[in-house]
Structures are given as C-alpha cells and as structure tokens.
Amino acid sequence: MNYTLGQLRVFLKIAQTMSITKAADELHLTQPAVSIQLKNFQQQFDVPLIEIVNKKLYVTDFGKEIARSAEKILDEVHAINFRMHAHRGQLTGKLKLSVVSTGKYVAPYFVADFITSNPGIELLMDVTNKAQVVASLEKNEVDFSLVSVLPDKLRVEKVELMPNKLFVVGNGQQRFRKTPHDKSIFGSIPLIYREQGSGTRHVMEKYVLRNNLPVIKKMELTSNETVKQAVIAGLGYSIMPLIGIKNELENGQLQIIPVKGFPIKSNWYLIWLKGKPLSPVATAYLNYIKAEKDEVIAKRFGWCERY
Structure with a gap:
C-alpha cells in the first residue's frame, strides 16, 4: 500500500x-x-x-x-x-461556523486573518439556508452562526457585524427610469423567490406583507446564485442582498431598479447560544471579531456605501 x-x-x-x-x-x-x-x-x-x-x-x-x-x-x-x-504555545483546535447562504459573501473576510494568524486552528464552515443554520446552532453543533435574521425562538448572544441591504434587481438589458418607482411596479415585474427557510425570503415576504405589495411570484429557486443567474437570463426580477451582486452590477449584467422604500435594511450578526461555554479557540475568535470587525468592514466592504 x-x-x-x-x-x-x-x-x-x-x-x-x-x-x-x-x-x-x-x-x-x-x-x-x-x-x-x-x-x-x-x-x-x-x-x-x-x-x-x-x-x-x-x-x-x-x-x-x-x-x-x-x-x-x-x-x-x-x-x-x-x-x-x-x-509551541500556539492556539489549537477547531472553529465551527454555520453560515446562511448569502453569508458566504461575508464570512470568509471575517475569518481569513484570524485563521492565517493561528495556523493551529482548523476552520469548519457549513454554508446552508437559515433554517438549517438555526438548527445546527440549537443542537450545539457549532460555535457561532452568521445570520441576517435573528432566530425567534432561541436565546442567543450576538455581535453586530455590518449592514445588509436588499434591492430590487433586474438584468442589465431592461430599461427603467432613474427616478424611484412606487410600489405599483410590482404588479408588472414577476419576482423570483428563494426557497422556504431562506433568510432572504423571510425578509422579502415580511416586507411584501407589511407594505401590501401587489407581487407576482414567478418561480422559487434554492440558492442566491441560482436566483442571480435566472435574473441575468431575463426570467424575472428579485429582491437581492447587495453583498452578493457586486461584480454583476459593475459589469452591467444586473441593475438596481429604484423603488420607493428600498433598500430593505437589516444587519449581519455573529450569534451563539446564550450561556454556551466557549472553547479557547471560540473565545479568541470572538475577541478578534470585536477588535477587528470595523477594520475588516472598511477594507473589504467600503464599496457598499456607493449604493
């Protein structure tokens, strides 16, 4: 052998x-x-x-x-x-994170320097939808979770990381005026939804119900990337997090459609079970986040301020 x-x-x-x-x-x-x-x-x-x-x-x-x-x-x-x-006196062990699917555009930047500075730490990161992220947290399978919607029925501690903005998005070939549309536009643009259990869908549906928007549901897809490609292909429109469409906005494949009341604003949070004893690795990571998050945001996400 x-x-x-x-x-x-x-x-x-x-x-x-x-x-x-x-x-x-x-x-x-x-x-x-x-x-x-x-x-x-x-x-x-x-x-x-x-x-x-x-x-x-x-x-x-x-x-x-x-x-x-x-x-x-x-x-x-x-x-x-x-x-x-x-x-050698270095920090060792595993850091376990569960991340909502759109959080994959955020999470790597908040762990990269920490992992690089601590080579004895192994990172285990599971990227899935909000329902499964909350389930893994509830089962105490992870140290931390990264979410944009706080769980309703779990007692958690949290650190606010950065703003999360959701815009109405269409492909780059459609023509829309630059002045904001009113909510009646939703009666003429079919929307593509994320699957049940998605944090983005939760925020989207909550906003639609609260504002009584006349939406036309076109289809339901199971990942942010799939929704993005469907919108680019002209299959419909969607309400999407800004953080996941930077490149497509810059190269003209997608455009933000100005609509009154948008963007929908929430926040990205790092959360963990209230009362959970943190390992030395998890404690070190939490201290790192509290000390360095502002620098990470300024360095990696300053572009978000343009929108």
Missing part, C-alpha cells in the same frame, strides 16, 4: 457527499483532480470502493470500511498537528 493523506482525504469526502462534484467543491479542488486521486487510490485495492449505477455514485460495503478507517487516520493526523502547535 502506498496511499497518501491526500487520497484518504479525497476518498473520505467522496464517501460523505456521495458525489465527486460535491467533494471537489468542498475540498476546493477541480473535479478532474479529485477523479485522479480517486483512481490512484482505487488502484491499490482489488475490491471496488465505489460503484456507478445509472450515473449515480454508491460506496460499496468495503468502501465504507475504508472510509471509516480513513476518518480515524485523518483525525489522528489532526491531533498530532494540534499537539505540535500546542507544544
């Missing part, structure tokens, strides 16, 4: 996600690179690790055994690394 830690890591992720494409995304590798690693790993065994049936990937019983062993080996490697950093 001559397998590498990289091959173990790749195969474990494939077994967890049941997909080469998803494994590549989560490992930040290309799909061909993951496929090559899998092929090289498989060549060291006479028994198949996976099977492809009707284009769907299945892990064999033998593959599941190997995946369990791979997880134990990688856990031991992490433990060795943590002990090495601890011996």
